[in-house]
Amino acid sequence: MIIKETSRRLDPEKVVDSALAIADDEGPAAVSFRKLAAQHDVTPMALYRHFKDKDDLLAAIGDRILADVVLPEPNDERWDKQLHKLLTAFVTALRAHPRLADMTLPRILIAEPGLALAERALELLTEGGFAVDDAAEVGRQAICSLISLVTTDPIAREVSDPEAREASLRRKRASLGALSPDRYPLITSAAGALICPESRDRYYEIGLDLVVAGIRGLRA
Amino acid sequence: MIIKETSRRLDPEKVVDSALAIADDEGPAAVSFRKLAAQHDVTPMALYRHFKDKDDLLAAIGDRILADVVLPEPNDERWDKQLHKLLTAFVTALRAHPRLADMTLPRILIAEPGLALAERALELLTEGGFAVDDAAEVGRQAICSLISLVTTDPIAREVSDPEAREASLRRKRASLGALSPDRYPLITSAAGALICPESRDRYYEIGLDLVVAGIRGLRA
DNA sequence: ACCTGAACACCGTTCAAGT
DNA sequence: ACCTGAACACCGTTCAAGT
Numbered sequence: 001m002i003i004k005e006t007s008r009r010l011d012p013e014k015v016v017d018s019a020l021a022i023a024d025d026e027g028p029a030a031v032s033f034r035k036l037a038a039q040h041d042v043t044p045m046a047l048y049r050h051f052k053d054k055d056d057l058l059a060a061i062g063d064r065i066l067a068d069v070v071l072p073e074p075n076d077e078r079w080d081k082q083l084h085k086l087l088t089a090f091v092t093a094l095r096a097h098p099r100l101a102d103m104t105l106p107r108i109l110i111a112e113p114g115l116a117l118a119e120r121a122l123e124l125l126t127e128g129g130f131a132v133d134d135a136a137e138v139g140r141q142a143i144c145s146l147i148s149l150v151t152t153d154p155i156a157r158e159v160s161d162p163e164a165r166e167a168s169l170r171r172k173r174a175s176l177g178a179l180s181p182d183r184y185p186l187i188t189s190a191a192g193a194l195i196c197p198e199s200r201d202r203y204y205e206i207g208l209d210l211v212v213a214g215i216r217g218l219r220a
Numbered sequence: 221m222i223i224k225e226t227s228r229r230l231d232p233e234k235v236v237d238s239a240l241a242i243a244d245d246e247g248p249a250a251v252s253f254r255k256l257a258a259q260h261d262v263t264p265m266a267l268y269r270h271f272k273d274k275d276d277l278l279a280a281i282g283d284r285i286l287a288d289v290v291l292p293e294p295n296d297e298r299w300d301k302q303l304h305k306l307l308t309a310f311v312t313a314l315r316a317h318p319r320l321a322d323m324t325l326p327r328i329l330i331a332e333p334g335l336a337l338a339e340r341a342l343e344l345l346t347e348g349g350f351a352v353d354d355a356a357e358v359g360r361q362a363i364c365s366l367i368s369l370v371t372t373d374p375i376a377r378e379v380s381d382p383e384a385r386e387a388s389l390r391r392k393r394a395s396l397g398a399l400s401p402d403r404y405p406l407i408t409s410a411a412g413a414l415i416c417p418e419s420r421d422r423y424y425e426i427g428l429d430l431v432v433a434g435i436r437g438l439r440a
Numbered sequence: 441a442c443c444t445g446a447a448c449a450c451c452g453t454t455c456a457a458g459t
Numbered sequence: 460a461c462c463t464g465a466a467c468a469c470c471g472t473t474c475a476a477g478t
Contacts (some may be wrong), residue, residue, distance in 0.1 A: 032470065047444050054471065105372065109414060115404055122406035125246055132406060136413035137426050141369065148368035149361065152325065169315055177329055186342035186352060193356035194329060206357050214434025218426070252451065266462050274452065
């Protein structure tokens with residue numbers, strides 16, 4: 001039996017590891033073939049053997065994130081409760097990569113974990129009384145809302161650079177603080193919550209509840 | 221009375237016009253100082269007199285879009301019905317710029333039309349029984365969901381390039397068509413709706429109904 | 441099959457200088 | 460105040476060539 005010596009110098013999976021790390025820290029725009037090539041001691045052009053173009057690399061990042069979704073086992077709870085848990089599992093995986101959550105959207109109906117999630121969501125929605133085509137529309141919208149819940153997470157933003165985060169908060173406080181309480185009484189009195197929600201868990205709880213409540217309400 | 225001759229060669233408002241046109245056609249990434257400078261017969265550096273940096277220019281685009289929001293007059297309908305109309309007005313303005321809708325988010329609590337929208341939304345939410353801090357959280361989430369509704373509008377995408385759009389649809393059809401109906405019975409049977417919703421108006425109607433139904437449901 | 445070298449056509453932004 | 464010129468430090472991607 002011959003153990004094949006690994007002859008390839010470049011491991012695409014490790015390139016995606018690096019890309020994911022850069023994107024988490026500095027955002028997807030900071031990911032570049034040239035930087036990745038330098039990190040892996042190859043020419044930028046070497047990457048084109050493994051990724052068609054930059055979009056292809058970003059798609060691989062999306063797939064990586066989706067691979068972390070851990071679907072809950074079906075049980076005998078009500079469809080809406082199970083849907084809540086299913087969507088929570090999706091959000092949990094995305095929360096690890098707040099700046100990258102939207103890379104999953106174009107991969108959901110392509111990557112296997114995304115397909116499993118979608119199929120299960122459609123099962124629960126049809127169980128809840130939706131026609132399959134309506135379930136598709138509602139499910140898509142739910143996924144989109146939850147992705148944007150994560151991408152716009154006000155607490156996670158710029159977490160890599162705490163002083164940039166502080167500066168951004170200070171700017172927001174200053175701008176809302178300058179508003180006239182007569183013209184904008186509710187905005188000024190809700191300024192705290194508008195600038196940054198008190199608790200991150202509560203932020204996600206409200207977001208998920210809102211999505212599931214919408215689905216429940218639409219069916220009626 | 222002296223009519224001041226306009227001495228400035230560069231009108232920042234016209235630069236934003238051009239930037240908006242480019243961004244609508246080719247996406248925000250295609251907007252560049254160099255391209256805009258060429259279009260306005262100046263050096264790229266001339267733009268830095270009028271815009272701090274590229275982010276500042278994109279913020280101006282966000283403000284432009286928000287300026288098109290036409291708020292409905294308050295009336296004596298129920299709070300949730302009025303909220304539906306308010307949010308519809310927001311979505312209507314965004315729909316004119318599907319690829320740019322998310323540039324409005326960071327400008328909502330800064331640009332005047334965004335503040336007016338936010339204040340009115342908070343009014344209706346508190347009228348509906350939300351505490352002001354909860355209203356803030358719920359309102360933010362609603363705005364985010366609706367922005368993502370527009371940015372991911374499956375019908376508007378790549379509308380500038382109809383054959384790219386066709387190619388993308390074909391790719392999606394092929395990829396869903398290759399799935400096993402045994403493993404993914406619901407996805408395959410909903411393939412049509414998943415690839416592209418039948419009607420654009422219905423797409424937006426469902427999206428808006430879902431958001432308002434969620435808010436109504438959360439209050440209870 | 442996998443990688444390199446050189447080149448093309450772009451970017452945002454800084455700095456010093458002109459009027 | 461407003462604009463220019465030259466430069467710096469980047470990009471993605473193509474093409475032809477090497478092993």
